[in-house]
Amino acid sequence: MDIRSKDKSYVASTYARFDVAFVKGEGSLLYDEHGEEYIDLGTGIAVSAFGVSDPIWANAVAEQARSLSHVSNLYYSQPQDDLAELLCTRTGMKKVFFGNSGAEANECAIKVARKYASDRYEGKRQTVITLKNSFHGRTVTTLAATGQDVFHTHFTPFTEGFAYAEPNNFEDFIRLQKQTNAIAVLMELVQGESGVHTLDKSYVQAVAAYCAENDMLLMIDEVQTGNGRTGTLYAYEQFGIQPDVVTTAKGLGGGLPIGACLMGERVADVLGIGSHGSTFGGNPICAAGAYNIISRINGEVLEGVKQREAYIRMRLMGEDGVLGVDGMGLMLGISCKRPNKEIVQACLKRGVVCLTAKNNVRLLPALNIPMRLLERAMDILVEEINSY
Ligand SMILES: Cc1ncc(COP(=O)(O)O)c(C=O)c1O
The missing domain is CATH 3.40.640.10 (Type I PLP-dependent aspartate aminotransferase-like (Major domain))
Known part of the structure; x- marks a missing residue:
């Protein structure tokens, strides 16, 4: 039985799942069952603070699990x-x-x-x-x-x-x-x-x-x-x-x-x-x-959050498809001309994971998302926002 049928058969149907199954994560990168790579701007809805399976966190957890x-x-x-x-x-x-x-x-x-x-x-x-x-x-x-x-x-x-x-x-x-x-x-x-x-x-x-x-x-x-x-x-x-x-x-x-x-x-x-x-x-x-x-979460990390916020806002500023940006730090909501669900689906197809919140696109990346990944993800997100 493949993962989709198994899920439908056995897991309570409370979630409208996207058609993707992630099987591995490394910081701000996720990989699906076919080995496709995704840049994660959602962190499991603000959970993976330093990215998925962050090794320093994983060591602390494993050490405690063993003792x-x-x-x-x-x-x-x-x-x-x-x-x-x-x-x-x-x-x-x-x-x-x-x-x-x-x-x-x-x-x-x-x-x-x-x-x-x-x-x-x-x-x-x-x-x-x-x-x-x-x-x-x-x-x-x-x-x-x-x-x-x-x-x-x-x-x-x-x-x-x-x-x-x-x-x-x-x-x-x-x-x-x-x-x-x-x-x-x-x-x-x-x-x-x-x-x-x-x-x-x-x-x-x-x-x-x-x-x-x-x-x-x-x-x-x-x-x-x-x-x-x-x-x-x-x-x-x-x-x-x-x-x-x-x-x-x-x-x-x-x-x-x-x-x-x-x-x-x-x-x-x-x-x-x-x-x-x-x-x-x-x-x-x-x-x-x-x-x-x-x-x-020290001063340097928090400064990094503010810098990344400034970068995201700068990338969205003046873009044709953007109606407004709200939020603080790396918790941002973008109101767009194109329906938010369409944008999120299109980004997912192109290897960028972002979220919706009511009618807006919501970004919740890792506090330490590498700038080169954020830049790549924003290129795709901005293109999709403007494709209305
Ligand atoms: C502000 C706020 N409070 C409470 C909750 C509920 O948290 P949980 O899903 O861990 O029970 C959420 C979850 O999205 C939230 O955003």
């Missing part, structure tokens, strides 16, 4: 503790809970908000405000948190307690807050899945100031924007805010499943013994991989 592959969270675990310490030192956050995905990191944030409300307000302030056009995950609760109606079908009843504010509209945020007496706000600073839209700094700062003055928790979803992707370790650093909660996943593990909910001073001890847990969360192999990734 202690798993230990229950009933016991201490050096790789998990080292990673938590590194994340706290690099961010100023105080404690970390580890799960296995972005959705789980957000579930944890929502639990933190509700427990905070329960401890301080006898559960009377229950609502979490999220933004329209947001995306926070696929569990029933994170779907409910997601501010897009298309995700609010089929799986009723959804978890209650979310209200959706218009992004970049502070009056709407205040209106909803007054209506619901919300305990927290959860937002992406660059809305990824809805097309890659960066929030206004002034809006984010106004919301942050309001949260600080009104005992509301400022919770930032950095599942996609985090771990160097936008040119700083976390995107919030560029907005001049200090969140109470930061969630992240994707690039954190560099290719292994790990999610983290970072908690600041106000909420560091809100979750007590027994209030949350996970069998695999912070598993030694995933934690060793994540430690390797985070410890390598």
